[in-house]
Structures are given as C-alpha cells and as structure tokens.
Amino acid sequence: MVAAFPHIASASASTTAPAHPLRFLACTLALAGSFVGYWLLNYSAFPLFDPVYFWTREASAVVGGITLTALAFASYWHPGLFTSRRFFAAAVSTMIAGSLVMTAGIFASLPAVLVCGAALVTVGTGLANIIVGIGCIGLDMRRLGISVTAAYVLAYALRGVFALLPWEANLVLFCFIPLLTVTLVAPYARPLLDQVYAEGSPAQAAVTAPSSFLPFGHQLFVTLLLFRFIYGYTLTFGEVGRVPLLALGALAPLVLVWDTWCSAASRSRPTRSSSCPSCVRWLGSSCCPSPR
Numbered sequence: 001m002v003a004a005f006p007h008i009a010s011a012s013a014s015t016t017a018p019a020h021p022l023r024f025l026a027c028t029l030a031l032a033g034s035f036v037g038y039w040l041l042n043y044s045a046f047p048l049f050d051p052v053y054f055w056t057r058e059a060s061a062v063v064g065g066i067t068l069t070a071l072a073f074a075s076y077w078h079p080g081l082f083t084s085r086r087f088f089a090a091a092v093s094t095m096i097a098g099s100l101v102m103t104a105g106i107f108a109s110l111p112a113v114l115v116c117g118a119a120l121v122t123v124g125t126g127l128a129n130i131i132v133g134i135g136c137i138g139l140d141m142r143r144l145g146i147s148v149t150a151a152y153v154l155a156y157a158l159r160g161v162f163a164l165l166p167w168e169a170n171l172v173l174f175c176f177i178p179l180l181t182v183t184l185v186a187p188y189a190r191p192l193l194d195q196v197y198a199e200g201s202p203a204q205a206a207v208t209a210p211s212s213f214l215p216f217g218h219q220l221f222v223t224l225l226l227f228r229f230i231y232g233y234t235l236t237f238g239e240v241g242r243v244p245l246l247a248l249g250a251l252a253p254l255v256l257v258w259d260t261w262c263s264a265a266s267r268s269r270p271t272r273s274s275s276c277p278s279c280v281r282w283l284g285s286s287c288c289p290s291p292r
Contacts, residue, residue, distance in 0.1 A: 023188055024143055030132045030181040031151035036158045037125060037177050043163070044170035045102075049118065053111035056118050063115075064122025084193040091131060091182055095124030099175035121175070128178035134192050135185030 049056035075082045098120025105114025136144060162170055 026184045027136045028147045028150050030184045032154040033177045033181040034129050034132050035155035040174040048106050052109050052114050059115045060118035060122050063119035067123050068126045084190045091127035095178050098124050125178050128182050131189045132181050135189035
C-alpha cells in the first residue's frame, strides 16, 4: 500500500509516532476478526447455502469479485468519489443489507434472494477488510508483525470456541464480526483513507513519481493476485461433498510451475528484489490451510 501511495508513508509515520497501545490492540483484534471471518464463512454460512441453491458460493464470489474489481479501478482513476465517509457507509450498509437478505434467503429457501444477499455480504466483507488493512498501515513494521502473529493465534483460538456454538450463533457472528472490525479501526483508518486520495489518483502520481507507483502489472501485484487464485484452487482440490479433504495435492501443478520458473530464472539471473515475490507466493501457497 505504501509502495502504491507514497504519501501514506509520511501519514503513517506521523500517526504511529506515539505508538499508542490502543491502536495496536484495535488492529490486532480487527485482524483476528478478519481471519476468523473466513473460517466462519466456510464453517457456518456455506453449509446453509447448498440446500437452497448449490452454486450460491460460486455465484456470490464471482459477483463480489467483479464488484470489488470495478471499485478498485474506479478508485484508481477517480479517487475523489471515495471519501472516508462514503467508504465506511458503503461497507456498513452493504454488510447489514447483505446479512438481512442472505438470512431471508436461507430461511425462506429463495435461491435468487440468497445469491443477492451472499453477493452483498462478499462485497461488504471485502470493503471491511480493506478498511482493516488501511488502519494497520499506521503501525510500524515491528508492531505490525507482532500484531499479525497475535491475530492469527487469537483467530485459531476463537475457532475452537466458535465450533462449540450452535450454527445460528455462528451465522450471527459471521454477519456481525465485519461490522465490529470496521468499528475498531475506524478512528485510525479514517484519516489514512483521506490521506490516500488527498494528492490525486495513483494514475496521476505515476506521472510525477513513477518510481513510487505500483502498477497493476507489477510483479508484486501479480503475485498477490495469483496467490488468491492458488488459494481458491487448493480449497476445491480433492473435495468430497464440497468439503476439501487435502490441499497438499493441489500443490503438484505448482511444483511444475516453480521448476519452470527456476529454470528460466537461472538463465536470466534475477535480482533478490525480483525473486522475493515468487518466494512469498510459494511459501504462502504451501501454508494454505483448508477450512473444515
């Protein structure tokens, strides 16, 4: 994010100078909520979708992905439309409306209503995660690393607790946690979000400061995009009854791609900066957990 928007660096440095412990705590709890939210999606929401409409998760993922991609390009060229007030209002309203529509579709067994609600929830959850990420930019690298680690530990602990709850409670938690994460980081994400678009669009920044601009074709951006596809592929590999049994077998095609890349890279002698994103992609895909 700092690479794409160079003016965030100064804003984050100024906001993290006091290093208030409440900011660290809020970011850690919000990250834990984002992590456990994905588990709740697979554990509580998806099993309720299939009896109503078998392709709900795929349809909602496609609609949500297209919508978030369109918003990304819109913010790229017209950042003035994305004020912090509008961004927060869109995240909260989309999540609330989607939760209500999705719940109605589940209990009334209405496929079209369920797909619309699930798509809205997907968009709302994506916007909430963006807000959490922006709020965490204000932490320095050391505190951010500790925060992410603690958030993962807390998320795994919460999985054990939530697994003991009835499915109705988990469905409510799935709808409520994104709203909670937005509330936690709102005081810290709002000024940073305003700062992101205060100096024009990234397209304009690329003209005056091309070295600090991260284009869509950058290796790091492509790596992150490929990681999302790899992660989705591992979740559907070797499934029985739409439940993934073993994700390690899905890494077999990646080994071939990795060997091919290494062979080509050894001839071109890549620098450390060019090979690092590929290593991150490989390590990330190897550590992908399969939700149960």
